Amino acid sequence: MDPPVNLRDRTAIIGAGSSAFTRTAERSNILLAADAFQAALADAGLRREDVDGVVNVLGRASGIDLDELVAGLGIESRFSTQTWTHSRLMSTAIQHACLAVAAGIADVVAVFVVAGYLKPEGTANRQHEAFRGRGGPHGEAPHYGILTTMGGAALATRRYRELYGLTDEQQGMLSVTLRRHASLNPAATMRKPITLDDYRASPFLVDPLRLYDVGPNTEGACCILVTRAGRAADAPGKPVYVSGFQGMAMGPSEFVFSRPGLGALHQPAGPFEAERDQIAYRMAGVTPADIDGLYTFDAFTTLILFALERFGFCAAGEAGAFVAEGGIALGGRLPVNTNGGIHSEAHVSGANCVVEMVRQLRGECGERQIADARILQWGDCFGDALILRN
């Protein structure tokens, strides 16, 4: 399949904004959305009337539905859509916005993630899928005590540990590194640095996942404004171009909290080698070696290992050593989640990481700035990717 190179750098993120991120529920979901929207508009130098498209991620019960969102913020939208109620569709939502803008059916699309996980209806009701006769999408089976999304992540992590000898130190350096990054980020909810000893002393939630392997539930919203590259070039701020992307992988070879070949849940086990020339890289005209920083879904830290291998930054089984050597730290070979990620900044489905990518590419990140950041990637263990450049 030929990659859509004609879409390379055709669209841009013209503005990005966030609400405050908090560890208690302080603002209603529509107010969180409004905070993020106004911050993004101010960042872009746009007015609400310039926005003519809306893509919403999550919806109820963890967030807000498209109807409430558009009505509440008084947006006149002519391209309007909402992804299913799962975090992992965040970059897919941004891709929809890019495609709509590139096709000319909208001019400025606002992508919203509103995540009110600490409201009574937030996380509790999200478990409704687990109670289907066929169980939940992360392997949940409540009658067996396989509760929350953590069980599936724990099974994948245990298998990886047994196959490749991942050590406690290597696993612990994931959360130590993310906390170090968050300590440099005034917006992060979990800013206190931790040591490997702290990590080893933290209790198991679902062995092999300890408390510090798991990001807390938080409250927050982000808004990303996408427009044509030409329009972005005329904006006051420095534009950030969308160079490449690829969709989320699903199907028989996939389990959401794994990478192909690992053999977690019902996914086949077998040798793994990263697919070469993935669509996002070919679309952007780059290789993994050109990427200055990686942003990825890290609600469970070990998912970072699977993402590093999926995109070919590390060979199968070698991501743990790469992390322990400082490979994912600021100043390392491939800094990962310099904002602290979902793990330590906030769980806004990773939209908070996209906001960080924009800030990094503009050189606005102060102490945690990646020196001379030019090309950054969002990429998940579940296969989706966005490649942004300045």
Added chain:
Amino acid sequence: MSVAPLLPTITDENRPFWDAARAGRFRMQRCSHCATLRPSPSDICPHCLSEEFAWVDLSGRGAVSSWCVYHRAFHPAFKERVPYTILQVDLDEGVRFVAPLAGGGVRPLKLGMRVRVVFEEAAEDVVLPVFALEEDVV
């Protein structure tokens, strides 16, 4: 005061599985066209898209391919059950099934350890297939 256990959601689709468990049998749907086994019931075979299937009894024997241990009770029903172990098992018939270690608790485990299905009563008329280590089953 004990909290009522979380029971399976029994539907017309999965009732044959739970009825069999009550009778001490472990079964799955098998596609009548391509013979693919389905670890959870469905109206259609995801391998060949055939709608024809039969319920077949399985040996219940297999090998551990991963596990995890719940130390936190994420529902009050499990408050007195932690820690308990969940096993991912490659059944000898070539399909996986994920279920708890019989009796709960934590055991030293390794990939490839042999297990077999045994049955635990969860409530009146509700029986759960779970896994016991072969070394524990005489």
